[in-house]
Amino acid sequence: MLGMNSSTVVVLPVVALPIQDGASSPKKNKILSRLISSLLHCLTEMKGIHKxxxxxxxxxxxxxxxxxxxxxxxxxxxxxxxxxxxxxxxxxxxxxxxxxxxxxxxxxxxxxxxxxxxxxxxxxxxxxxxxxxxxxxxxxxxxxxxxxxxxxxxxxxxxxxxxxxxxxxxxxxxxxxxxxxxxxxxxxxxxxxxxxxxxxxxxxxxxxxxxxIFPVWASDELHSSTASKFNKLASSIEGCLEEYFKGIEEKKDNQSETSFNACKSVLHSKSTDESLANFARWEPWHGKFGFSHPWHKYLQIGDSLSELAASILSLKGCLQSHQQPTPVLMRQHSIKKPCEAVASQLVYTLRELGDSIINMKRFSPAVLIVAKLQLSRIELSEAVLPCMLRTLPDDDGFAMAGFVFLLMEMVDMVEKLAKEVEELADYAGFPQQLKYPDLW
CATH class of the missing domain: 1.10.357 (Tetracycline Repressor; domain 2)
Known part of the structure; x- marks a missing residue:
């Protein structure tokens, strides 16, 4: 090749490869499916753009x-x-x-x-x-x-x-x-x-x-944060009851404590909610929220949730107090079942109210919710009659009465919340969601 003149032309053989249409079409379909899947993935990731x-x-x-x-x-x-x-x-x-x-x-x-x-x-x-x-x-x-x-x-x-x-x-x-x-x-x-x-x-x-360009709506932030508070407080009530009726040996072994961070966050969220409500009033019509959406009702609901969070935090004293009834069996047989019934009703109601707000649907009327809560409160009050408390020592009786009193106060607060959520539904025009209420 080195001695070859510049005018020498080298002809290389060209081998024609057969094109198989049947083999190329699956590859094209595979590429197309990957492109479609990646596009769908990008669209789904747009929902998490708030991160x-x-x-x-x-x-x-x-x-x-x-x-x-x-x-x-x-x-x-x-x-x-x-x-x-x-x-x-x-x-x-x-x-x-x-x-x-x-x-x-x-x-x-x-x-x-x-x-x-x-x-x-x-x-x-x-x-x-x-x-x-x-x-x-x-x-x-x-x-x-x-x-x-x-x-x-x-x-x-x-x-x-x-x-x-x-x-x-x-x-x-x-x-x-x-x-x-x-x-x-x-x-x-x-x-x-x-x-x-x-x-x-x-x-x-x-x-x-x-x-x-990717607008961040204060109305969406206030709406979702208000609905999430109901679930936070419901989880806190569940943790309180589980901790209160836990055996002494389990407390020594597990050293578990109820987390009250969610309640503290609800208590400290008033200024943030007021700012979000003020910003939401300036926002134009978008999504599910119109110009006349009742943002002031969110602030009222937030105040009631703060009161409920304060009552849940007061249960922390009951959990950590040394004046609670020492015989665990006495505590379990006397008030465990009615307290758990009240707590379960509170948790169910709070989560239902939170779902009603986040989905902007009416699930159960406030009259039915209040009737359920009042029935559970009557059952709890009958379980701690004065004659039953007299059979216990003074310290144990007062401690149990204080715990029961806090639960009954929570029932009143949740009843108030149910009425406020129904007023929000009336002002905002939430449609009725067909749902059969649970029977006792």
Whole structure:
């Protein structure tokens, strides 16, 4: 080959391989099935997108900042807005929140506060320009004092502070900036118009990014967290009864203790629920939730759940107290069966109420649930008659009475919860789910 001339042409034999259609089609079908299965897998994984919400939120904020930075980067846009583009960037940084409702509410507060504050500031600045130098300074100072003090007082009202605190703060800021800058600037109206337009651009970028790209709804968060609290408290009641009637030898061997972390989380969730309810009121119609969904009922249910969680936590004293009846057989034969019957009814009712909320269906009417709970409470009260308690020592009798009293208090609280869930179903229009109630 090394001695071969450059003009030498080497012809290699070409072997034609037969194409088997029957063998290639199964391969194509296999590839197609794999593609379909991978696509379905991706679609199912989208349901668990909430596990990566922090990462997605960070990407959304970065994307919004890139979009709004085009006002500076592109010459045609910069020639239109100029240095006022910084207000759009500030709007994205300040307004963009984790939940879509929080972003929308904060953006609307910022927009309304800017419009009202800018309008009043321009009007006051224009009127002050017709006065003398001393009169102009006096008019502007008086306007700043009156509007600033009035807006600050309004901001301290609890109802205003809960939903419109940010808007009132932006009003104070915009009013002062416009009226003070109007003293030295000739074109006050143009200045306010340019700033308002750039703030509107930033708001539009925030809302479109937050609502269109994997939105995180505060309403879904509040709805699911409220329903999950019922199951948490039901599991805690089961653990309490199991721990209370456990034998002394089992306690020494297993050293098991009831976990009250779920009850503590329910107690400490009030501020979070209030924030989620406030954000949910700003959210548009989506999924199962409309504009007039009764979010205030979720807060009422949350308060009742906190009371029930506090009662469950008080059982911790009964479990850890040394004054409980030492003869385990005495405790088991006297109140074990009625207490377990009440506890099972409480657990069943709580889980049914939680399922009713999460599925947005009516399962059993509150009247039927209350009747079952009252019957179980009567059976429990008959099991601990005063004559039975007199047969026990004073300490044992009082300890058993305290435990039974807490259970009966829980029955009243669950009855209240059943009525509140039914009111929520009435306000939200839950459809009736056909389900035959369990018989005693």
């Amino acid at each position: 990566h919400r922090n990462l997605i939120h960070s990407i959304k904020v970065g994307l919004a900042l890139v979009l709004v930075s085009l006002l500076y980067l592109l010459d045609p846009l910069f020639e239109e807005v100029g240095d006022n583009a910084m207000w759009a960037i500030m709007t994205v940084v300040v307004v963009f929140e984790f939940y879509a409702g929080a972003t929308l509410g904060k953006g609307l507060n910022r927009g309304i506060g800017t419009i009202v504050g800018g309008s009043l500031g321009c009007s006051a600045a224009i009127l002050a320009q017709s006065l003398s130098q001393i009169g102009k300074a006096s008019a502007i100072g008086t306007s700043v004092f009156v509007f600033g003090a009035a807006a600050t007082y309004t901001r301290l009202i609890p109802r205003i502070k809960k939903r419109y605190d940010y808007g009132v703060m932006i009003f104070i800021l915009t009013f002062n900036l416009v009226i003070v800058s109007g003293v030295r600037a000739d074109k006050v109206i143009e200045l306010a118009r340019d700033r308002l337009s750039t703030i509107g651009m930033g708001f539009a970028v925030c809302v479109s990014t937050s609502l269109l």
